[in-house]
Amino acid sequence: MSLTLPEVMRIAALARIAVTPAEAAGVQAQLNGILGLLEQIDAVDTAGVEPMYHARDVTLRLRADEVTEPDRRTAFQAVAPRSRTACISCRRS
Amino acid sequence: MFDASLSELADALAARRLSSLELTRLFLDRIAGPGAALNAFITVDPELSLAQARASDRRIAAGEAGPLTGIPVAHKDIFVAEGWPSTCGSRMLANFASPYDAHVIERFNAAGAVILGKTNMDEFAMGSSSESSWFGAVRNPWDAERVPGGSSGGSAAAVAARLAPAATGSDTGGSIRQPAALSGVCGLKPTYGVVSRYGMIAFASSLDQGGPFARSAADLAVLMNVMAGFDPRDSTSLERPAEDYARDLARPLKGLRVGVPAEYFGAGLAPEVGSAVEAAIAALERLGATRVDVHLPNAGLSVPAYYVIAPAEASSNLSRYDGVRYGYRAAQYDGLVDMYCRTRAEGFGPEVKRRILVGTYVLSHGYYDAYYLKAQKIRRLIARDFAEAFARCDVIAGPTTPTAAFRLGEKVEDPVQMYLNDIYTVAANLAGLPALSVPCGFVRGRAMPFPRTRPGAKVACRSGSSSSATTSPRRGCSASRTSTSRRPTGTSACRRFLGEGLRA
Incomplete structure (x- = not known):
């Protein structure tokens, strides 16, 4: 199926990526080209096949419920675009 | 010195014929000089590298050196390293300096290796040409008008152009093997879970796997011995005993069953690539391996x-x-x-x-x-195909890419054409299998290396010779041949052997 322009803008909004009206037609054409490639999987009979969500069928390991990390708040806050006292900050507009 | 293997460099350092400081300076000068035009590095910081080199020299003097102590290694800029910018080739992280080290970086640091710099790459490892970097495209050292492959194109170009003795990369759908192929070096994507993803900036977590670039399989084994290992901070890290990836380097190929899937030699494969890969498989047979026809119907x-x-x-x-x-x-x-x-x-x-x-x-x-x-x-069907094929063979051999390196800009505007370049590499990631690309020749009339890949259930390096065959941009056309193996015991091994050089 092909995506319409409103559908492209809806997906962009869901993905939190601003797409300008000038870019929209180009994005639409490229996405539809890619979806054309992906649609090859439609014709495959996968009845009764278990999906393989991971490269290895293993159960994720659990760790003990213990504090293992030291307090490195200053270091982690230092990479934020903006921070104030103990908080990462973000102006509203 | 630029053509020396990792073990030769380690010997020179141990014998004090060369210091890590001198070696690191040699490579830094080469990066800043003739290598600069390739744009293979995003960050080079001589001060940081030389400080590490001095520390390594002290360690060597104290008799505490390991196989990589004092040797400079370039790291794909997907691995975060404290004190270094870690950009992942993106404007998004252009000014990001990580407050911690990736597990892979920790392992190299602990081994005394020197961080030579952070290599250029497709943005967030998404690409097959290393053209999508915020820091500009990487160029192929064999032909500057062509791509080095991607996404780990900076690492591949750096190793091919002798800007680094070895490098790291990451492979989500071929991002180590494809640039290794197009740049004429060896690249290994390990079994999923063998190398920790901690601190390796995430793209697609069920597929991402770090691995090494080098000019020979023996060097890959040295790097794997440092990179591989259990890490509790990666929830999918494989918890199994450490192994020596170099242990089977001298093992002969007699008895090795090489599976050749017809699906990898059909429409879309450039004839000159197909014939070079066929010639390489024939060389395997001459060395004692047995060819087995297999099928991967969902390839x-x-x-x-x-x-x-x-x-x-x-x-x-x-x-x-x-x-x-x-x-x-x-x-x-x-x-x-x-x-x-x-x-x-x-x-x-x-x-x-x-x-x-x-x-x-x-x-x-x-x-x-x-x-x-x-x-x-x-994905399950593809994994089953491999399982059925490996019931009949130990390794699967085929081309890494359909063509040799393409021109810069040739596929940038056509994502579908770019994606189709991954036809022979993505299946190994989907199935979690290890796979290796080694050079097997060059396009006639152009110095473009041919690619060849081998996925296997377990990886090991095996060598039939103690001498080293490498590809050299200066010398041209020698070829090393490497294979992966699947062992019934389930242990990993990495095989390397040498045939005569293929002349294009």
Whole structure:
């Protein structure tokens, strides 16, 4: 199926990526080209096949419920675009 | 010195014929001089590298050196390293300096290796040409008008051009093997879980795997002995005893069953690549291996299945780049949601945005079953094909890419053509298998290396000779041949052997 322009803008909004009206037609054409490639999987009979969500069928390991990390708040806050006292900050507009 | 193997460099350092400081300076000068035009590095910091080199020299003097102590290694800029910018080739992280080291970086640091620099790459490892980097395209050392492959193109170009003795990379759908192939060096994607993903910036977590670049399989084994190992901070890290990847280097090939899938030699494969790979397989037979015809009937579905699954995982992983906690933030916006949208529109390049949009779509309500669930079922079919093939053979041999290196800009505007370049590599990631690319020749009339890949259930390096065959941009056309093996015991091994050089 092909995506319409409103559908492209809806997906962009869901993905939190601003797409300008000038870019929209180009994005639409490229996405539809890619979806054309992906649609090859439609014709495959996968009845009764278990999906393989991971490269290895293993159960994720659990760790003990213990504090293992030291307090490195200053270091982690230092990479934020903006921070104030103990908080990462973000102006509203 | 630029052509020396890792063991030769280690011997020279141990014998004090050379200091790590001198060696590191040699490579730094080469990067800044003739290597600069390749744009293979995003960050080089001589002060940091030389400080590490001095520390390594002290360690060597104290008699505490290991196989990599004092040897400079270039790292793909997907591995975060404290004190270094860690950009992942993106404007989003152009000014990000990680407060911690990736597990791979920790392991190299602990071994006394020197960080030579951070190599250029496709943005967030999404690409097959290393053209989508915010820091500009990488050029192929064999022909500067062509791509080195991607996404780990900077690492591949650096090793090929002798700007680094070895390098690291990451492989989600071929990002180590494809640039290794197009740049004429050896590249290994280990079994999923063998190398920790901790601190390796995430693209598609069920597929991502770090691995080494080098000029020979023996060197790959040395690097794997440092990189591989259990890490509790990566929930999918394999918990198994450490192994010596060099242990089978001298093991002969007699008795090795090499599976050759007809599906890898059909339409789309450039005839000159096909004939070079066939010649290499014939050389394996001369060395005692047995050719076995196998089938991978769903091989053609691996690209569409991959380009559903990888973007889906990427759209989730890259949701963390929102301009709040770290990375780029748009200067002008109106409200929080607008800040997210503008930050991501300005911080990501076109290919990353395309993949996030595709991933968002295939995971969205009403399309999840048709795309994502279906692709995961096809992934199972592809993995089953390999399991059935490996009942009849120990390794599978075939081309790494359909063609030799293509021209810069040739596929940038056509994402589908770019994706189809991954036809022979993505299946190994979907199935979690190890796979190796080694050079097997050059395109006639142009110094473009041929690619060849071998996925196997377990990887090991084996050598039939103690001498080393390498490809050299200066010397031209020698070829090393390497294979992976699947062992009934389930232990990993890496095989390397040498045949005569292939002349194009």
